[in-house]
Amino acid sequence: DAGVIQSPRHEVTEMGQEVTLRCKPISGHNSLFWYRQTMMRGLELLIYFNNNVPIDDSGMPEDRFSAKMPNASFSTLKIQPSEPRDSAVYFCASSLVLRASEQFFGPGTRLTVL
Amino acid sequence: RKEVEQDPGPFNVPEGATVAFNCTYSNSASQSFFWYRQDCRKEPKLLMSVYSSGNEDGRFTAQLNRASQYISLLIRDSKLSDSATYLCVVNLNNNDMRFGAGTRLTVKP
Numbered sequence: 062d063a064g065v066i067q068s069p070r071h072e073v074t075e076m077g078q079e080v081t082l083r084c085k086p087i088s089g090h091n092s093l094f095w096y097r098q099t100m101m102r103g104l105e106l107l108i109y110f111n112n113n114v115p116i117d118d119s120g121m122p123e124d125r126f127s128a129k130m131p132n133a134s135f136s137t138l139k140i141q142p143s144e145p146r147d148s149a150v151y152f153c154a155s156s157l158v159l160r161a162s163e164q165f166f167g168p169g170t171r172l173t174v175l
Numbered sequence: 176r177k178e179v180e181q182d183p184g185p186f187n188v189p190e191g192a193t194v195a196f197n198c199t200y201s202n203s204a205s206q207s208f209f210w211y212r213q214d215c216r217k218e219p220k221l222l223m224s225v226y227s228s229g230n231e232d233g234r235f236t237a238q239l240n241r242a243s244q245y246i247s248l249l250i251r252d253s254k255l256s257d258s259a260t261y262l263c264v265v266n267l268n269n270n271d272m273r274f275g276a277g278t279r280l281t282v283k284p
Contacts (some may be wrong), residue, residue, distance in 0.1 A: 092270055103276035104219070104262065116270065152218055156270075164272065166218035 063087075067153050073173045076122045079141040085134055086155030094154040094164060095128055095138050104152070110136065122150035144173045148149055178202060179275035181263050186280045196278045198263030208239055210248050212259045219262055222248075234250050240280065251271040251272045253281040 066085040074080055089117045092099050094109040108118040118128070125144070130136040140147055150171050154164040181198045188194050200208075208225040223230065224239040225246055236249040246263055263275035 094270075094272075096274075104274040106272065106274075109283050111270065128184055158270070164219055166220065 065153055065155050065165055067151075067167035067170050069170060070168060071171045071173075073175065074087060075144055075175050077142045078174075079139065080143045080147075080172060080174075082138040082151050082153075082172070084136045084138070084153030084167060086136070086153070088163055090136070090155035090165070091133065091158055092156045092158050093136050093157075095136070096152040096154065096166075097149045098152060098169075099149045107138070111159075143172075147172045148172055148174050152168055176274075178273045179263055179265050181275035181278050183276060184279040186278065187283060188253055188280070190253060190255060192282075193249065193251050194253055194280060195250075196248045196261055196263075198248075198275055198279075199271075200244050200246070200265045201271075202264075202265070202267055203241075203244060205265045205267055206242075208246050209264040209266070210235075210237060210246075210266055211262040211274070213262055214259045219274075222261070236263055252278075253266045253280075254281050256283065 068083045091112050095107040096104050098104045107120045108128045109116055113130045119144045126140055128138045150169045152166050152169045156164045179200050186194055194232055210222040211219040212222045213219040223232050225239045227239055229238040234251045238247045258281050260277040260279045262277045265273045
């Protein structure tokens with residue numbers, strides 16, 4: 062099993078640009094989570110999906126952030142426009158709904174907004 | 176008050192030492208509890224679940240005190256490879272997981 066796949070692994074962009082982060086969950090997993098990790102705030106849940114449906118997006122910082130899951134094998138997190146304070150590591154994780162505790166994380170995307 | 180609080184450390188211990196980490200949580204309705212491990216510049220990985228009766232996995236022992244809303248992790252005979260950040264995780268319901276900020280451990284030769 063390839064595990065959770067995220068791309069890109071690193072992204073450097075300028076303030077105001079659109080950023081799109083991608084995630085492919087583990088095959089067969091039906092829950093998908095987007096997290097953001099910074100030194101100041103630790104690991105924060107942004108949004109999660111069950112069976113491709115967004116369940117809770119209360120962690121999304123503001124309207125500049127949006128996430129989609131068009132099918133069971135792909136999700137995107139978009140930031141438009143990006144700001145320097147969005148710089149962080151963004152993790153995608155997947156799990157089975159009934160065993161949500163065992164979340165498997167992808168390697169993360171390290172985002173730097175200049 | 177943060178939902179999950181941990182001592183950030185760092186804990187610097189010699190090889191072979193026993194070290195314990197503590198974690199407190201604020202939501203008494205929390206249903207399940209875990210310890211995750213995160214190596215430097217890597218993703219978090221599940222280390223072990225924490226059961227009400229306490230549980231052990233090799234050199235690792237986890238305990239839960241629901242009355243005090245307190246979780247602990249004990250590492251015996253620590254190895255260099257145990258150096259990492261240990262994240263306390265509280266599950267409010269099936270998908271609502273709250274992570275502590277982590278406790279950093281460095282095991283030295």
